[in-house]
Amino acid sequence: MNKTFVFIVNKILRCLLLLFGVSLLAFTLLKLSPVDPVLASVNYDPNLTVEQYERIAEYYGLNKPEPVQYLSWLRNFLSGDMGMSLLHREPVADVIRQKAWASAALMGFSWVVSGLLGFLLGSVAAFRRGRLWDGIIKWLSYLQVTVPTFWIGLIFLLFFSVYLGWFPIGISVPIGRLVSDTSLIERFHHLVLPALTLSLLGIANVTLHTREKMIDVLNSEYVLFAKARGESDFQIFINHGIRNAVVPAITIHFTYFGELFGGSVLAEEVFSYPGLGATLTEAGLKGDTPLLLGITVIAAIFVFLGNTIADILNGLLNPALRSYPS
Amino acid sequence: MPLLQVNNLSVSFDQYGRGLERFVTTPIRSLSIEIGKGEILAVVGASGSGKSLLAHAIMGILPANAIVGGEIKFKGNLIDERSIKKYRGKQIAFIPQSVNYLDPSMKVKNQVRIGLPGIKSERIEKQEHLFEKFGLKKSDGDLYPFELSGGMMRRVLFTTSMISPDTELVIADEPTPGIHRSALDLVLNQLKTIADSGIGVMLITHDIISALKIADRVSVFKDGCTVDDIPASFFSADGESLENEYTRMLWKSLPEHSFMEAI
Numbered sequence: 001m002n003k004t005f006v007f008i009v010n011k012i013l014r015c016l017l018l019l020f021g022v023s024l025l026a027f028t029l030l031k032l033s034p035v036d037p038v039l040a041s042v043n044y045d046p047n048l049t050v051e052q053y054e055r056i057a058e059y060y061g062l063n064k065p066e067p068v069q070y071l072s073w074l075r076n077f078l079s080g081d082m083g084m085s086l087l088h089r090e091p092v093a094d095v096i097r098q099k100a101w102a103s104a105a106l107m108g109f110s111w112v113v114s115g116l117l118g119f120l121l122g123s124v125a126a127f128r129r130g131r132l133w134d135g136i137i138k139w140l141s142y143l144q145v146t147v148p149t150f151w152i153g154l155i156f157l158l159f160f161s162v163y164l165g166w167f168p169i170g171i172s173v174p175i176g177r178l179v180s181d182t183s184l185i186e187r188f189h190h191l192v193l194p195a196l197t198l199s200l201l202g203i204a205n206v207t208l209h210t211r212e213k214m215i216d217v218l219n220s221e222y223v224l225f226a227k228a229r230g231e232s233d234f235q236i237f238i239n240h241g242i243r244n245a246v247v248p249a250i251t252i253h254f255t256y257f258g259e260l261f262g263g264s265v266l267a268e269e270v271f272s273y274p275g276l277g278a279t280l281t282e283a284g285l286k287g288d289t290p291l292l293l294g295i296t297v298i299a300a301i302f303v304f305l306g307n308t309i310a311d312i313l314n315g316l317l318n319p320a321l322r323s324y325p326s
Numbered sequence: 327m328p329l330l331q332v333n334n335l336s337v338s339f340d341q342y343g344r345g346l347e348r349f350v351t352t353p354i355r356s357l358s359i360e361i362g363k364g365e366i367l368a369v370v371g372a373s374g375s376g377k378s379l380l381a382h383a384i385m386g387i388l389p390a391n392a393i394v395g396g397e398i399k400f401k402g403n404l405i406d407e408r409s410i411k412k413y414r415g416k417q418i419a420f421i422p423q424s425v426n427y428l429d430p431s432m433k434v435k436n437q438v439r440i441g442l443p444g445i446k447s448e449r450i451e452k453q454e455h456l457f458e459k460f461g462l463k464k465s466d467g468d469l470y471p472f473e474l475s476g477g478m479m480r481r482v483l484f485t486t487s488m489i490s491p492d493t494e495l496v497i498a499d500e501p502t503p504g505i506h507r508s509a510l511d512l513v514l515n516q517l518k519t520i521a522d523s524g525i526g527v528m529l530i531t532h533d534i535i536s537a538l539k540i541a542d543r544v545s546v547f548k549d550g551c552t553v554d555d556i557p558a559s560f561f562s563a564d565g566e567s568l569e570n571e572y573t574r575m576l577w578k579s580l581p582e583h584s585f586m587e588a589i
Binding site: 130220221222224225226227228229230231235239240243244 | 382385386387390411414415416419420422424426427428429430431432440441486
């Protein structure tokens with residue numbers, strides 16, 4: 001009980017420290033960038049007069065010294081106000097809420113698909129280690145790791161959307177239709193390509209880690225004994241392989257949340273998919289500080305959660321690490 | 327026809343040393359043993375004499391870089407890594423020597439149930455029956471391997487070999503070290519009962535004294551070779567009837583005998 005309490009307090013403190021660091025860094029980087037947020041907010045309108053410029057700057061508080069700007073953002077953020085987006089002219093919290101679902105669907109789908117595929121491929125490679133299938137799977141994994149997401153996305157677009165015409169070119173609903181008028185199937189149809197692209201990015205990671213762990217399992221004495229008891233390869237996989245290799249695979253897959261978010265930024269950009277990633281890019285390019293900081297903080301919490309879940313799972317699923325009341 | 331016949335078996339390992347220099351080690355050079363129906367053969371010898379490797383070679387669970395020579399015959403049929411598959415876990419049962427041979431992430435009752443025939447309720451019943459037979463409590467089944475005591479672990483390993491009704495040969499690799507006197511007698515009696523029902527038993531052990539209580543014959547290994555193969559009754563008193571010098575030394579070196587004089 002006491003241990004759990006210490007664990008939770010420790011995690012929360014770390015998380016707060018992380019968020020402070022991340023927001024400060026993001027703010028600093030944005031202020032160092034050559035983008036002028038006042039000009040960007042009016043779409044670089046050349047007719048903007050000096051007085052108008054100053055009034056906009058004053059309205060958004062952009063005329064104050066930068067540390068003051070950051071501190072006022074921080075004060076508002078701590079009181080639950082994420083500020084107004086310069087681009088959307090809406091509260092940042094509302095913008096994030098609108099975009100978050102599209103991103104959650106994209107990332108959730110990719111995360112599950114890449115996890116399952118990665119675990120299966122890694123297992124096949126381990127069971128066939130040193131043979132043809134192992135070679136093919138390893139080679140594909142190295143290829144995946146080296147090839148950038150956006151490039152794979154473009155190739156998928158060319159092949160599946162343009163050449164084969166199976167999937168739409170972009171965005172999350174058919175062109176010219178309201179979101180509320182689209183069916184679930186139509187939305188899924190739009191989700192497939194970006195999700196596949198993003199999944200592909202994550203497969204190699206799980207595959208290679210699963211392969212290593214599964215080879216350790218297969219070299220273990222308990223698998224020797226399982227063989228001696230007449231278990232087939234398939235039985236060994238079901239009885240011993242999954243339970244002993246799945247914890248590291250899940251752990252590694254939760255720590256992959258960071259790359260998942262990073263990948264979704266690129267995938268959303270390539271497929272013009274309107275999620276948090278594309279919004280983040282837009283906020284960065286147009287100097288929309290409150291929106292950028294808001295999304296950055298949400299992303300940091302998301303990644304932090306992934307790592308924390310990995311931590312907790314590791315303890316829960318591994319009976320040897322579990323502590324017993326004596 | 328003997329149940330199991332091993333003729334002139336050799337096992338080598340292909341290894342790579344420093345600078346990828348390839349070399350071959352040969353821990354087993356020439357082993358020959360024979361086990362008949364209902365017979366208990368004790369295999370004794372110092373550590374590193376190749377006892378466990380012999381068991382692994384028969385079961386076809388040597389590492390991939392092993393090279394096996396000679397022949398192993400089960401009921402007159404030559405067996406190798408491929409053809410052993412149809413016997414192991416069925417006609418041939420193996421009792422391994424350490425807790426590492428149990429899956430660390432699975433409750434022991436579920437490990438014993440693997441390979442048991444029948445529907446789930448029958449398997450549970452059979453497993454609980456086996457546990458009872460070997461003096462294990464029902465609640466012991468809920469433990470994970472790392473929670474077992476030495477004696478419990480031996481008995482659990484033992485139950486795993488008792489699952490097939492078709493078993494004709496049991497290979498027990500060091501089933502006795504570290505267990506309590508009463509558990510030891512239980513294990514020995516069980517092996518004896520198995521043998522009396524017509525099953526051949528290969529008992530690999532350090533513990534010659536215990537083995538002699540039940541063994542019919544004794545095979546002595548030294549540095550990967552069979553140096554002696556004699557009836558168990560030859561081991562008596564001060565070992566006068568032991569002709570082989572190494573066997574006599576092994577016998578005399580036991581603490582129960584003239585160990586101090588041998589030095």
